Amino acid sequence: MRRASWFNVASVGLGLAFLYLPIVILVVYSFNASRLVTVWGGWSLRWYGELLADRAMLEAAATSIAIAVASASAATVLGTLAAVALARHGRFRGRALFTGMIYAPLVMPEVITGLSLLLMFVALAWDRGFLTVTVAHTTLTLCFVAVVVEARLLTFDASLEEAAMDLGCPPMRTFLTVTLPLIWPAIAAGWMLAFTLSLDDLVIASFTTGPGATTLPIRIYSQVRLGVKPEINAICTVLIAVVAFGLVIASLLTKRSHIKQEGMVALGAVR
Amino acid sequence: MSATDKRAGSPAQRLVVLVPYLWLVAFFLVPFLIVLKISLSQTTIAQPPYVPVLDPAAGLQGLREFLSGLSLENYASLLADRLYLSAYLKSLEVAALSTLILLVLGYALAYGLSRAPRRLQPLLMTLVVLPFWTSFLIRVYAWINILQRDGLLNQALGALGLVAEPAVWLSTDTAIYIGIVYSYLPFMVLPIYAALDKLDETLLEAAADLGCPPWRSFWLVTVPLSLPGVYAGVLICFIPIVGEFVIPDLLGGSETVMIGQTLWTEFFANRDWPVASAVAAVLLLLLVVPIVIYQQFQARARDAEA
Numbered sequence: 138m139r140r141a142s143w144f145n146v147a148s149v150g151l152g153l154a155f156l157y158l159p160i161v162i163l164v165v166y167s168f169n170a171s172r173l174v175t176v177w178g179g180w181s182l183r184w185y186g187e188l189l190a191d192r193a194m195l196e197a198a199a200t201s202i203a204i205a206v207a208s209a210s211a212a213t214v215l216g217t218l219a220a221v222a223l224a225r226h227g228r229f230r231g232r233a234l235f236t237g238m239i240y241a242p243l244v245m246p247e248v249i250t251g252l253s254l255l256l257m258f259v260a261l262a263w264d265r266g267f268l269t270v271t272v273a274h275t276t277l278t279l280c281f282v283a284v285v286v287e288a289r290l291l292t293f294d295a296s297l298e299e300a301a302m303d304l305g306c307p308p309m310r311t312f313l314t315v316t317l318p319l320i321w322p323a324i325a326a327g328w329m330l331a332f333t334l335s336l337d338d339l340v341i342a343s344f345t346t347g348p349g350a351t352t353l354p355i356r357i358y359s360q361v362r363l364g365v366k367p368e369i370n371a372i373c374t375v376l377i378a379v380v381a382f383g384l385v386i387a388s389l390l391t392k393r394s395h396i397k398q399e400g401m402v403a404l405g406a407v408r
Numbered sequence: 409m410s411a412t413d414k415r416a417g418s419p420a421q422r423l424v425v426l427v428p429y430l431w432l433v434a435f436f437l438v439p440f441l442i443v444l445k446i447s448l449s450q451t452t453i454a455q456p457p458y459v460p461v462l463d464p465a466a467g468l469q470g471l472r473e474f475l476s477g478l479s480l481e482n483y484a485s486l487l488a489d490r491l492y493l494s495a496y497l498k499s500l501e502v503a504a505l506s507t508l509i510l511l512v513l514g515y516a517l518a519y520g521l522s523r524a525p526r527r528l529q530p531l532l533m534t535l536v537v538l539p540f541w542t543s544f545l546i547r548v549y550a551w552i553n554i555l556q557r558d559g560l561l562n563q564a565l566g567a568l569g570l571v572a573e574p575a576v577w578l579s580t581d582t583a584i585y586i587g588i589v590y591s592y593l594p595f596m597v598l599p600i601y602a603a604l605d606k607l608d609e610t611l612l613e614a615a616a617d618l619g620c621p622p623w624r625s626f627w628l629v630t631v632p633l634s635l636p637g638v639y640a641g642v643l644i645c646f647i648p649i650v651g652e653f654v655i656p657d658l659l660g661g662s663e664t665v666m667i668g669q670t671l672w673t674e675f676f677a678n679r680d681w682p683v684a685s686a687v688a689a690v691l692l693l694l695l696v697v698p699i700v701i702y703q704q705f706q707a708r709a710r711d712a713e714a
Contacts, residue, residue, distance in 0.1 A: 256681070
């Protein structure tokens with residue numbers, strides 16, 4: 138009964154074109170020799186050269202990557218713990234609140250999360266900067282990690298763990314030798330998701346950052362507000378290439394491209 | 409007693425729950441309470457820029473002074489100023505209309521995907537998900553290139569002879585809708601696709617065998633069975649769109665102001681933290697019902713999976 142009707146082919150074709158055309162145009166125009174972003178002046182790497190000379194942009198990129206690595210790592214640990222708690226610990230006290238706190242941040246408008254975290258940091262009298270952005274990103278992304286890892290925990294057979302424990306394996310060892318090898322693709326996918334979300338975030342970082350910790354999206358945003366520049370196309374293309382490269386590496390590492398699957402589970406379950 | 413119960417009991421296992429729990433209470437729940445508190449405060453030129461500040465050293469007397477310093481003034485000014493009210497209404501309007509557009513386009517795309525040849529489906533789904541992994545800001549920025557006055561859209565329309573004069577696209581409501589639909593489309597497609605993918609095709613065959621025309625079996629069988637996916641997609645898109653900041657700020661014009669922008673301006677430009685907090689508190693109040701429905705939904709979906 139699976140005949141490709143014209144309607145189905147058209148909807149998929151147009152849908153994919155709509156999703157990809159703007160990105161393709163952006164990438165192509167980053168190689169434009171002309172200063173005018175709308176006039177094609179031949180192929181050139183000029184804007185990549187200018188990008189390399191832009192100290193502020195490079196510093197922002199380094200800051201962003203450092204924050205993304207730190208927050209994704211913290212979020213992966215906390216999110217995995219949360220996932221194990223949700224999937225394996227049955228009805229503990231305060232479970233409803235816990236579930237709520239995992240799922241609410243996924244849809245909460247970022248302006249609310251950003252403002253509330255900032256006011257929290259002010260109340261604690263923490264100096265705003267690298268640490269506060271990292272804590273903010275950890276809080277948001279640990280929820281995404283938790284959902285991805287939990288989905289994985291729910292789909293494999295819990296009796297494997299029970300068998301190990303019935304045979305006298307202590308819980309900690311069961312987790313390390315049975316559970317962890319089974320869920321690590323989801324954990325890796327969770328880390329990647331957290332890393333990407335942190336690298337991408339403008340709103341929460343703008344609220345929680347301070348002097349000396351300008352992230353890449355904040356820098357790009359302040360440039361974009363002044364108008365479209367070919368240099369921005371170049372940095373965007375570099376970012377797209379980095380993410381694409383990361384995804385290819387990740388899917389090669391996990392053989393049956395679990396990452397893509399988990400990424401889809403993440404989206405299906407999360408957003 | 410099952411193994412899972414045993415594990416929850418030991419102190420080490422209790423930590424598994426406790427550590428992320430405390431983190432979320434400290435950095436997700438408590439901050440909201442602080443927002444509520446500051447929304448009842450007044451602006452001042454100081455650091456922090458609001459009064460009263462609770463001074464734990466002053467004891468009970470300090471607490472009494474603190475409480476008497478709180479007022480509903482900021483909420484009153486939100487109500488009195490048409491600006492805030494129209495920003496809230498505009499945000500709800502934009503979110504409702506764009507969610508509707510997303511639903512129509514997302515359903516068509518998800519339906520097309522679910523009818524594609526089985527072996528192609530993983531590849532096609534990956535292609536739909538992939539843009540999500542590239543930066544949100546970049547994807548919005550990409551549209552500025554296209555929509556500006558001498559941008560590619562006007563060049564294309566001009567070349568086709570469809571418009572004599574370059575049309576204005578950027579800084580209009582149309583641009584906001586394009587940006588939102590573009591950014592949120594994968595979030596609508598995925599849950600609907602997941603629901604359609606689970607659909608038992610023999611039901612459609614049975615309907616056809618009994619003489620039901622395809623369009624009727626679509627309405628009577630496919631649509632009702634895909635509703636869980638539709639509800640999930642609608643909530644996942646609607647809630648964050650109401651508070652959207654980046655898209656209206658970069659693509660919209662000055663005449664359309666959404667509440668996320670208002671909050672941003674109050675905070676960053678006017679440095680009025682108490683009013684920004686009140687704006688956030690009211691926004692949260694508006695969204696609390698859809699967020700709770702969304703959570704219930706997720707919990708039920710998970711129980712069904714487990």
